[in-house]
Amino acid sequence: MSNRVEMAAQVDQPESEFPPPRDELGAPVLTHLKARLALMHPAYFALVMATGIVAISCHLFELNYLALALSAINLVAYPTLCALFIARAVVFPDRVAADWRDHGRAPGYFTVVAATGVLGVQVALLYDAILVAQVLWWVCVALWAACTYTIFTLLTVGDNKPSLAEGINGGWLVSVVATQAVSVLGLTMNGAVLGDSDVALFTMMVFWLGGGMLYLWIIGLIFYRYMFFRFSPRDFMAPYWINMGAVAISALAGSLLASAAEDSAMLAPLRPFILGLSVMFWATATWWIPMLVVLGIWRHGVRGVPISYDPLYWGLVFPIGMYSVCTFRLSEALGAAFLLWVARVFVVAAVAAWLLTFLGLAQRMLYAVLLTFRRPQTTLEPLPHAALEPVSDPTTVGVSATGGSQQ
Numbered sequence: 001m002s003n004r005v006e007m008a009a010q011v012d013q014p015e016s017e018f019p020p021p022r023d024e025l026g027a028p029v030l031t032h033l034k035a036r037l038a039l040m041h042p043a044y045f046a047l048v049m050a051t052g053i054v055a056i057s058c059h060l061f062e063l064n065y066l067a068l069a070l071s072a073i074n075l076v077a078y079p080t081l082c083a084l085f086i087a088r089a090v091v092f093p094d095r096v097a098a099d100w101r102d103h104g105r106a107p108g109y110f111t112v113v114a115a116t117g118v119l120g121v122q123v124a125l126l127y128d129a130i131l132v133a134q135v136l137w138w139v140c141v142a143l144w145a146a147c148t149y150t151i152f153t154l155l156t157v158g159d160n161k162p163s164l165a166e167g168i169n170g171g172w173l174v175s176v177v178a179t180q181a182v183s184v185l186g187l188t189m190n191g192a193v194l195g196d197s198d199v200a201l202f203t204m205m206v207f208w209l210g211g212g213m214l215y216l217w218i219i220g221l222i223f224y225r226y227m228f229f230r231f232s233p234r235d236f237m238a239p240y241w242i243n244m245g246a247v248a249i250s251a252l253a254g255s256l257l258a259s260a261a262e263d264s265a266m267l268a269p270l271r272p273f274i275l276g277l278s279v280m281f282w283a284t285a286t287w288w289i290p291m292l293v294v295l296g297i298w299r300h301g302v303r304g305v306p307i308s309y310d311p312l313y314w315g316l317v318f319p320i321g322m323y324s325v326c327t328f329r330l331s332e333a334l335g336a337a338f339l340l341w342v343a344r345v346f347v348v349a350a351v352a353a354w355l356l357t358f359l360g361l362a363q364r365m366l367y368a369v370l371l372t373f374r375r376p377q378t379t380l381e382p383l384p385h386a387a388l389e390p391v392s393d394p395t396t397v398g399v400s401a402t403g404g405s406q407q
Helices: 002-012 027-039 042-060 064-091 093-100 106-127 130-157 170-188 197-228 238-261 268-302 311-334 337-373
Strands: none
Touching: 027 064, 042 064, 042 106, 042 170, 042 311, 042 337, 064 093, 064 106, 093 106, 093 130, 106 130, 106 170, 130 170, 170 197, 170 238, 170 311, 197 238, 197 268, 238 268, 238 311, 268 311, 311 337
16 A cells, blocks of 8 residues: 555656656657758758858848858858768768769769858958968869869769669759859969969860769750659759859859959950840740749749758858849849849848758757757556555555556
8 A cells, every 4th residue: 555655746846846867867869969960961061152142242242240140150160060971971971971972972972062162252352361261262172173083983883773763853063053153263363373364264165164064964854854854842852043143153253354354464355145045044944033033933832842941951041142242243244234234132031041041050050959958768567547446455565666466
């Protein structure tokens, strides 16, 4: 009888009187963070790409306080993501190795290259830190070479290949963004990365043309996938906005190259060609915008797919900010001031898109923080109702915690 009363009294006690074992404290947050690290998408550096390009756009329109605030976030985000990527490679080397052979995840590593280039442009324009930008350019080139020839080689020689419908998506175009980022960063410094200015400008032109050719190869496959394979709402993810962003950064690189060609005896004869191709890239980016908006309405409005935070949404913010910057630079190269109003509209859109996506990220981070203060629940199995009833059989000695009789 005394055993039953004692157990019943324990069930009524508040949970705070049952502290979890010492080794379980903090276990939920560690488990959560480790799981997130294991599943971390290689394209997470799109956060730096998006934040950096929106900061640059704000700087061009003299929104200085906003530009500096975004830049400060980026200066923290870049090394933080580098540390997380290194930690993931150390803790989960098998997953990282598998990423490099995966048609869906491998192109995400090109965001590291593009983010490095965007960060270099950011520090050059906002802080006039040319030496830092030069170092970042060389890092960008090294990362570009490593990613380009490792990823494409592994995917080429791999035995297990998906169908075109399953393997291709807008994320593949980040390889174009990475290539053009090398050119944009070099041109932002007026080619001050190699000893000879003509050699530097010629190198930037080679990267620009190579990136443009790569865009034509990949976008042809993507458009073919659009038209001749079943396209479900699940297929239309945020990376498809890179369809526009990749050609927008191509327009930006061409506009900067056309402006630099005015003072170069070697490139001056090519300026009409460079400017014409840049306008074509810009027109292509402009064509994509209504198409992508309509597909987004179809996905979320018509087919009812809910909008929730995903790190891939940074791949939507970047193209909007890039379109603003490329339009601004094209207006300078052409002397077409009427294009500036288009750039102004898109800088507002880019800031709004960045803010909404950042709020989603902050919510996820807050969840991880709250897990730190959550105490693991130590529960006891509830006693069966019979265990709390008066004993009618004097031969019964007691009832165990699970309700079984003890003889």
